[in-house]
Amino acid sequence: MTNSKMTQWSLVSDLTTGQCSGFTKGFPHTLRCLLGDWLENQPWEFINSSDSFCVGLADRLLSAMLEKLQDLAKQNCQPGPILQLTANVEHTYRREPLQLVDAIKQILEGEQALLREKFQSLPLSIQQQREELRFGFYLQKVQHRVKEIMVLRDSLKQMNGNTRGSLQQRTLELQFPTQESLQATSLQNLHALFLEAAKELEETKKQVLMRFQIWKWQQQLAGNGTPCTEDLAPLQKRFESLVEVCFQLRQQLVASGTELSSELHLRLQERLDNVFSALIQNSFLVDKQPPQVLKTQTKFQATVRFLLGPLLLKPPHTTFTVTADIVTEKQARELAAGRPETILCESTGEIVNNVAPLETNTTTSTCCAIFKNMLLKKIKRCDRKSTESVTEEKCAVLFHAKVNLGPNKTTFRLQALSLPIVVIVHGNQDNNARATILWDNAFAEPGRIPFMVTExxxxxxxxxxxxxxxxxxxxxxxxxxxxxxxxxxxxxxxxxxxxxxxxxxxxxxxxxxxxxxxxxxxxxxxxxxxxxxxxxxxxxxxxxxxxxxxxxxxxxxxxxxxxxxxxxxxxxxxxxxxxxxxxxxxxxxxxxxxxxxxxIQPFTAKQLSIRSLADCVLDLKQLEILYPNRPKHEYFKCNAEVPRTTPYVRATMTIRVEEPFSSTSSVCPPGGPMVNMTPGIHSDPTFADPSLMSSSMGMSPSTTSTFGSPQLMPSSFGSHSDLPTCTYPLQPASSLGPTNALYSMQDILDEDMETCRSNNIAVYPRDMPFLMPPNMMGVPENIPPPSEQELVQLLHRDQDMNHCLLNLGSTMTNICS
The missing domain is CATH 1.10.238.10 (EF-hand)
Structure with missing residues (x-):
């Protein structure tokens, strides 16, 4: 249903032949199958009259169909049946091509009824295709009217220069009163053609602006993540095509001179000016929107595009600039009401780098103004209701420019308003601001009063x-x-x-x-x-x-x-x-x-940034089968080992869950069992028993961290020896020499102390190197440094330190319990 390549025939071809063939008896179902998608790519359903344009279009479609069938016959090894069907169609409909149109309209409407019954609505791809066909039909129709006006005016010129020829023409008209002639000599017909052309031009303009509103609505939904892949190039082509037709009709109106009454001339001129002005105004749009949650003092970007720029601003031309200003909801409403001159009288805020040139790129056929480094320096808040917060206040960026177009250098004011923006000054406002934007993008009605949205x-x-x-x-x-x-x-x-x-x-x-x-x-x-x-x-x-x-x-x-x-x-x-x-x-x-x-107590981003969800699941032995019957090892994989790139040994963690009903477990906290992250120390295989190093350190190799209370708590070696641990591989990563011999911790400490002495670094007994900044922790400089005896007392001497380290795990266990 969402596939943009999906066509009506590809959907109905899955239905039964009886359903698809019962729509009409005037058009064989075999032909519908042969013509497939080609049939629905033609504007059959919009041919709804018997004027010269519709009759001519129906005749051209019949000829195109016969040519298509003949090509299919040449590609088929048995062309006889296809050629016979082709001959029958030509014999049946050549004299009355509008009957062919009616027959095919019945088929297409019947298929669409089946699709609506099955899918509740027509697929988006089919709706877009119909909309494109409708615009193409109306554009061709108004182009045809312009040609009729040109032919009729030429005929009038000939009639004025040759009265005899005019009498012969009138005699032909009397002999064939039912034939529609493009060389009608009546001024009344010319008046009617101009009025009909203006009406059809306005109708085509509505089709273009409707497509433009659909694009804006899609861009609005894209702010919430809805895919919006529609290119602006087809929309630009529509604007350009309609402006060219408008120019042609204006030229014929100017050239008509005294052929039209002054009153009719002025009325037609006003209608053409309104169409042209509407096309100019709506072709100026925000292509790349600024952020809808905008933080002050933060740079942002935006791009505006003038769709008619490549057509109307061809070099050489004056360089125009576009200015960006922040506007409030009240100012946006005044702009929508047609009062642009009053909206910038009151300063709402200040945007730095808010001017950019409007430049045409001949390679891509685009005309854009790109703002790369805008910055909202300050914002003036409006009066809000007592129940509203600052994150519910909406504003917008107004992009505006003045351009001179046409031989008379007529000035046009171009304006484009961005999507609603919520301005914040702190990151903690971001969440609520995003809620305001989400609601506005999703539920704002097209063409609303800025920035009203349903409650x-x-x-x-x-x-x-x-x-x-x-x-x-x-x-x-x-x-x-x-x-x-x-x-x-x-x-x-x-x-x-x-x-x-x-x-x-x-x-x-x-x-x-x-x-x-x-x-x-x-x-x-x-x-x-x-x-x-x-x-x-x-x-x-x-x-x-x-x-x-x-x-x-x-x-x-x-x-x-x-x-x-x-x-x-x-x-x-x-x-x-x-x-x-x-x-x-x-x-x-x-x-x-x-x-x-x-x-299990919830895992948050803090825990999952340390240990992935897969690793957590694999660590917990209590978890075996993912509901309903999927073994966890088949769906959760360990993270691959990361190659060592630093001189440090890697440390990893594992987690465990304390069973609440185990006799050896601690009291389970509210909300479920506690999950503990337990790093451990293992040696590289090139070393001897890791317990020797652990014992020489005089402290436990494992610590425990509890989710919800993320504190690393030392524990004794024996009290939690059954906990799952992970490795700290010790590799040759220091300048202590080769790793083929086992160093005791005492050897390492002695060597480090000797290195420090040789480099004039203060060394304290039985401790690692320690540098004391001259004014650490903000201590006044006039306080004398501690004596050596005071430092020794602070460090508890050797026996006090060893006693503390050996009993640290059990002490912490008692404290935690």
């Missing part, structure tokens, strides 16, 4: 917005599903008793979205959702895309999924009590043997 939207529309934002930010094609929407609805409405289908009829307000805190929480719905979005984007993208994370679901639903599963079954869900957290729920057993579902 309440349907839950279905909110789901579509959240899904698109999630997929765009995470850069994944795996979006949210109906189970996720059900949980999100329960959370934002604070109702766990409503059925899923009942939420579809509810409306969610801006207040529920990002003003009211969730029940029992200290944050709003958007703050919670955006935290998960950021966590997934940075650390969980691959796991989410591979379908390893259940995600948005409640503990109750997780319990119902896991309670009947084998011990060791687990799943991953986003925390609903903490911003930006993911928790692991797994099945374990109570002391009496009954199953129990436990939830």
């Amino acid at each position: 309440r939207v349907s839950w279905k529309a909110m789901c579509e917005t959240l899904n698109q934002k999630f997929m765009a930010e995470v850069q994944t094609t795996n979006g949210l599903c109906k189970e996720h929407y059900f949980f999100l609805a329960q959370k934002i409405f604070g109702d766990s008793s409503t059925r899923p289908e009942d939420f579809q009829n509810l409306k969610v307000s801006w207040t529920q979205f990002n003003k009211e805190v969730l029940p029992g929480r200290g944050f709003t719905f958007w703050q919670w959702f955006e935290g998960i979005l950021d966590l997934t984007k940075k650390y969980l993208k691959e796991y989410w895309s591979d379908g390893l994370i259940m995600g948005f679901t409640s503990k109750q639903y997780v319990y119902s999924c896991l309670i009947k599963e084998p011990v060791g079954t687990f799943l991953l869900r986003f925390s609903d009590s903490e911003i930006g957290g993911i928790s692991i729920a797994y099945v374990t057993r109570l002391p009496d043997g009954s199953p129990q579902v436990e939830n």
Whole structure:
């Protein structure tokens, strides 16, 4: 449905022949199959009259169809049946080509009805194709009217110069009263042709501006992550084509002279000027939008484009400049009301580097002004309602320029307003500002009064917005599903008793979205959702895309999924009590043997930046099978070893979960078992037993860090000898000499002390080198340095230090317990 290459015929070809062949008896279904996509690429459905243009277009389409069938016959090894069908079509419709148009319109309309029934609406690709065909039809029609005017005016000139020829022409008209002649000699016909041409020009202009509004709406949705790949080149071509037709019609109007009455001449001139002015104004647009959350004193970029620049500003021409100014919501409304002269009277803010030249690139056929280093120096806040915060205040950047166009150097004021912007002065305002922009981009009506947006939207529309934002930010094609929407609805409405289908009829307000805190929480719905979005984007993208994370679901639903599963079954869900957290729920057993579902304290970005989710899952022996029946080792892989690039040995960590029902475990804190990160020290294989080095250090080789309380706590060697550890490979990374012999810690200390003495570095007994800055910790310079005896007392001498190190682990264990 979203494939831009998908055509109507490629969709209906999957339907049964009976469905597709029953639309009309006047056009064989075999021909529909042979012509395929070509048939729907022609403007059949817009030929709705019997004037000269429509009859001529129908005749040309019939000829093109016959030529297409003849080419297919030449490519077929048995051309006879195709040639017979071709002959039948020509015999049936050559005299009345409009009957062919009616027959094909029935086929296409019937197919579209089937597609609407199957997909609820026509695919976007088919809608775009129809819109392009409509514009092409109206453009050809107004071009045809201009040619008719030119022919008629030439005929009038001949009539004025040759009265006899005029009498012969009138005699022909009387002999053939039903034939539409392009050489009509009546001034009334000329008046009618001019009025008809002006009307069709205005109708074509509406088609162009409608396409322009669609592009602006797509650009607005792109601010929330909706893909917007439409190129501006086709839109620019439409503007240029229509301006050229407008010029041709204006030339014929000027040349008509006394052939038209002065009143009609002035009325037509005004209508043409309005069309041209509208095309000029709307062809000036913001191609690259400035950031919609804009922080003061931060550089930003933007690009504006003049679609008619390559046509109207051909060299040599005067260099024009574009200026950018910040405007408030009130000023934007005055601009929309047609009062541009008053909007910049009051200073709203100051943008540095806010002027750029409007330059034409002949290679790419574009005319742009590029702002590379703009900076919002300051902003003047407006008066807000008592319930509004500064992050709900919207403004915009106005780009404006004055250009002189045409032989008379007529001055046109070009103006383009950016999408709404929220100005912040601190990073902690970013989250709420992004909520304001998300709501405005998703739910603002086209052509609204700046910057009005509805306060309440349907839950279905909110789901579509959240899904698109999630997929765009995470850069994944795996979006949210109906189970996720059900949980999100329960959370934002604070109702766990409503059925899923009942939420579809509810409306969610801006207040529920990002003003009211969730029940029992200290944050709003958007703050919670955006935290998960950021966590997934940075650390969980691959796991989410591979379908390893259940995600948005409640503990109750997780319990119902896991309670009947084998011990060791687990799943991953986003925390609903903490911003930006993911928790692991797994099945374990109570002391009496009954199953129990436990939830591990959520992992946040802080923990996952140290240890990846895959490594955490692999570390925990309690986790064996990812729900429903996927062995974890098949879906979670260890991170590859990073080659050593520094003189330091690498240190890694492992985690463990303390079983809450184990007799040796400590008391389980609220919210589930604690997860501990435990780094350990292992030696390189070239060394001897690592315990020798550990014992010579006089301290434990392992430390423990608890998620939620990220403190590294030394522990004794024996008290936690059963904990999983990882290695600190000791490699030849220092200047202590070759590593083929085992150095004791005492040897290393003695050698380091000797090195320090040789370099006049102060060395304290039984310690590593220690440099004392002259004014460390802000101590006044007039305080004398400590004596050697005082330093020795501070360091507790050898026996005090050794006693402390040997008992440090057990002491800390007692403190923590």
